[in-house]
Amino acid sequence: MALYESTFIASQELTNKQVGDLVQVFVDFLKHAGGKLVRKEYWGVKNFSYAIKKQKKGHYTMLCIECPEEAVNQFDAKVRGQEEVLKQYTIRVKEFTKEASALAKDKDE
Secondary structure (H helix, E strand, O other): EEEEEEEEEOOOOOOOOHHHHHHHHHHHHHHHHHEEEEEEEEEEEEEEEHHHHHOEEEEEEEEEEOOHHHHHHHHHHHHOOOOOOEEEEEEEEEEOOOOOHHHHHHHHO
């Protein structure tokens, strides 16, 4: 199975609990498609440089996932299909970093 990092930005109008519920929907879908969640990082609400769908802020979340290519394509379509998701991208990686990302560390400080 291949390794992927998927980051999405959810609407600023959602609460933290609603973002968590949205992530859980994605994780459940991923498990059903034959993949698994390796790590999840919530980076918090951040300001945009420019408005996206008339919004100026969003909840950033990164998921490190392990799944077959067909499953990641279905996962991407599922994420993009959510009205609350403003932007999303997924990249294939050779391995996951052992430590938290810079944005996750920034939020903790």
